[in-house]
Amino acid sequence: MIADDVTLDDSGETMVCPGGPLLLRGVSSYTDEAGIAHRVERPVVAVCRCGYSGSLPWCDSTHKRLPPDRRPS
Amino acid sequence: MSTTDSRPTLPSPRGSLSERILQALRTDPGGLVTDAAAVALAEPEDAALTLWVLQELSYRGFQDVPETAEWEPPVLAVRRHLQVDLEARLRSRWPGHQVPESDFAEALLQFIQDDDGPSVASYVHTHATEEQVLELLRWRSIYHLKEADPSTWTLPRLTRGPKAALAELQYDEYGAGRPDRLHAHLFAEAMAALGLSTRPGAYLDECPLEVLEMNNAMSLFGLDGRLRGASMGHLAAFEVTSSVPSGHLVRGLRRLGLAEEIVEYYAEHVIADSVHDQLATRLICAVLAEDEPEQAEDIFFGAFTCLDQEARCARTLLGRWGVAA
Numbered sequence A: 001m002i003a004d005d006v007t008l009d010d011s012g013e014t015m016v017c018p019g020g021p022l023l024l025r026g027v028s029s030y031t032d033e034a035g036i037a038h039r040v041e042r043p044v045v046a047v048c049r050c051g052y053s054g055s056l057p058w059c060d061s062t063h064k065r066l067p068p069d070r071r072p073s
Numbered sequence B: 001m002s003t004t005d006s007r008p009t010l011p012s013p014r015g016s017l018s019e020r021i022l023q024a025l026r027t028d029p030g031g032l033v034t035d036a037a038a039v040a041l042a043e044p045e046d047a048a049l050t051l052w053v054l055q056e057l058s059y060r061g062f063q064d065v066p067e068t069a070e071w072e073p074p075v076l077a078v079r080r081h082l083q084v085d086l087e088a089r090l091r092s093r094w095p096g097h098q099v100p101e102s103d104f105a106e107a108l109l110q111f112i113q114d115d116d117g118p119s120v121a122s123y124v125h126t127h128a129t130e131e132q133v134l135e136l137l138r139w140r141s142i143y144h145l146k147e148a149d150p151s152t153w154t155l156p157r158l159t160r161g162p163k164a165a166l167a168e169l170q171y172d173e174y175g176a177g178r179p180d181r182l183h184a185h186l187f188a189e190a191m192a193a194l195g196l197s198t199r200p201g202a203y204l205d206e207c208p209l210e211v212l213e214m215n216n217a218m219s220l221f222g223l224d225g226r227l228r229g230a231s232m233g234h235l236a237a238f239e240v241t242s243s244v245p246s247g248h249l250v251r252g253l254r255r256l257g258l259a260e261e262i263v264e265y266y267a268e269h270v271i272a273d274s275v276h277d278q279l280a281t282r283l284i285c286a287v288l289a290e291d292e293p294e295q296a297e298d299i300f301f302g303a304f305t306c307l308d309q310e311a312r313c314a315r316t317l318l319g320r321w322g323v324a325a
Helices: B016-027 B036-041 B044-056 B067-071 B073-093 B104-113 B120-126 B130-144 B160-173 B183-193 B209-223 B225-240 B243-256 B260-291 B293-320
Strands: A013-016 A022-025 A029-031 A037-039 A044-047
Touching: A022 B260, A044 B260, B016 B036, B016 B044, B016 B073, B036 B073, B044 B073, B044 B209, B067 B073, B073 B209, B073 B293, B104 B225, B104 B260, B104 B293, B120 B130, B120 B243, B120 B293, B130 B183, B130 B209, B130 B243, B130 B293, B160 B225, B160 B260, B183 B260, B209 B225, B209 B293, B225 B260, B225 B293, B243 B260, B260 B293
Parallel strands: none
Antiparallel strands: A013 A022, A022 A044, A029 A037
């Protein structure tokens, strides 16, 4: 689980997608659990929650290929 | 006709109906005379090409057709006949689906992910030749050079929640305010880098019925407000089935050593569509089904149509390449 301890900009809005990523709206950067800030250039960005993305910290839909019991709740 | 006009000229006709309609569009659209029987008797490819041309009048049109043609009553009458016929054909293929009583988004996601249609992307990943990939891109260019445009027609037909979510999704598709990040532009840049034409519809003449019909269905769902549920269901299926195949394409394009611009185009879709699929299923379709329950089944119909059209195109393409699909 990558995004449980998420750091948000003040304007951030979040939406947890069951079995999938965490959506963040209106942020200009995302700081991962290692403290590294990643610039955000989209109106909404999807942060990986399954841990298997090939493009961390962003979701690349790898969760869709995991068996349901290994997807984030 | 301006030399800087980036719009296409009319494609070649594919039968007597399109021959007559295209000729009228060039010369006197308002004077078009075509009876319903002639439209009904047209061969499928002739009818599909004609409808593609007529619906294209509502996008950017053609260099060799006056812009007034879009709203000429006889032109609209032919378009309407062909749209009714297309919708009836699409609905005849739809087996139906029980509208879920709860958790619409999860049920829609499941319905889309249960699809097991043939995958061109998987074949590109491991086996396709450069020549085959270029053919795929030429076929796909009919849509990708106006990527996202068909869904935009639906925007003013939606209630508040789905409208805000679709606007957010489309804002990303249209580059979030940056013209150089428009997805259609990224595709055009990739086409240019591969030595292909970036003019919309440049490769229409080589596209088979399945490609015409796939594009016609998207435009039909977008242009007819009554079909807003189908339009958004189609969008959801498109987005949900984009990210993983785009990843296959990235690896296949790298395997072949093709231009970095086309690799980047698909790499962008791996990440972008991992956002868009969530927006489309949870914030657009699920809320639309709640706001307008009579649209709920059409959301599934639209999703089915997207998957079915994609499968038809994949079978045609893989068949041409001698691959069992």
